[in-house]
Amino acid sequence: MGQVNAASPVLALAQVRFRWPGAARDVIDIDELTLAAGQTLFLRGPSGCGKSTLLSLAAGVQLAGSGTASLLGRSWSGLSASARDRQRAAHIGYIFQQFNLLPYLSVLDNVLLPCRLSAPRAARAGANPAAQRARAEQLLGQLGLGEVFWSRRAVQLSVGQQQRVAAARALIGAPELVIADEPTSALDETLRESFMAVLLQACADAGSALLFVSHDTRLAAAFDRQLDLPSINRAAADSEVAA
Numbered sequence: 001m002g003q004v005n006a007a008s009p010v011l012a013l014a015q016v017r018f019r020w021p022g023a024a025r026d027v028i029d030i031d032e033l034t035l036a037a038g039q040t041l042f043l044r045g046p047s048g049c050g051k052s053t054l055l056s057l058a059a060g061v062q063l064a065g066s067g068t069a070s071l072l073g074r075s076w077s078g079l080s081a082s083a084r085d086r087q088r089a090a091h092i093g094y095i096f097q098q099f100n101l102l103p104y105l106s107v108l109d110n111v112l113l114p115c116r117l118s119a120p121r122a123a124r125a126g127a128n129p130a131a132q133r134a135r136a137e138q139l140l141g142q143l144g145l146g147e148v149f150w151s152r153r154a155v156q157l158s159v160g161q162q163q164r165v166a167a168a169r170a171l172i173g174a175p176e177l178v179i180a181d182e183p184t185s186a187l188d189e190t191l192r193e194s195f196m197a198v199l200l201q202a203c204a205d206a207g208s209a210l211l212f213v214s215h216d217t218r219l220a221a222a223f224d225r226q227l228d229l230p231s232i233n234r235a236a237a238d239s240e241v242a243a
Ligand SMILES: Nc1ncnc2c1ncn2[C@@H]1O[C@H](COP(=O)(O)OP(=O)(O)OP(=O)(O)O)[C@@H](O)[C@H]1O
Pocket: 020, 021, 023, 027, 045, 046, 047, 048, 049, 050, 051, 052, 053, 054
């Protein structure tokens, strides 16, 4: 998976339009959006303005109808489905609103999953399985989940604990891009603050860029950039006028 261009932005969208199958109108119409290496971007906007859709395009889960969405200089549209899967596993960590842990795997095995799915991620996490495991434990510890949790099944954790496991899983192996969709929605105020501090620090340590969607504008000040999606997404502006 070495075929990426380190000089390119982590993420670049150019003239991207996207319409969900069967929909009457585009949901995304963006001239340009770039995210530089290590940059943190807070993305906000009203419900339905296309934030999650944009994340899907950034991650190559959905492909642009026209225009180009590129990760590390490679257009997602130029890759086969299996190459997109490999590219995603090697270079992107996700934290979803619904965190999608594997419920019957242990906390540690959930965190180590990206290393099982991607050799480049595994190599960056540690030179061998023991080192990768130590890195997983270290991330969990930083996120406030001590040893007592490591062998528990994910299903046995509270929602806030699961969200922190999802963050450790996203961060292991220092992916160039971390995508987070409302990752603090299940956390109380104290946990939210410590979660954000650890997430931003871990991204800085790893050199990961962070694309972070939230309705919680109190979090925005800690980011390098803040962006209101309707200000760059013509399709969102259209839909608001029509609503
Ligand atoms: N899988 C899908 N199939 C068809 N339409 C979809 C799909 N996902 C989202 N949409 C539509 O695309 C538009 C944008 O949805 P999206 O989830 O991207 O918005 P959002 O800004 O993330 O909203 P929220 O803040 O409520 O999560 C909405 O009109 C939605 O109905």
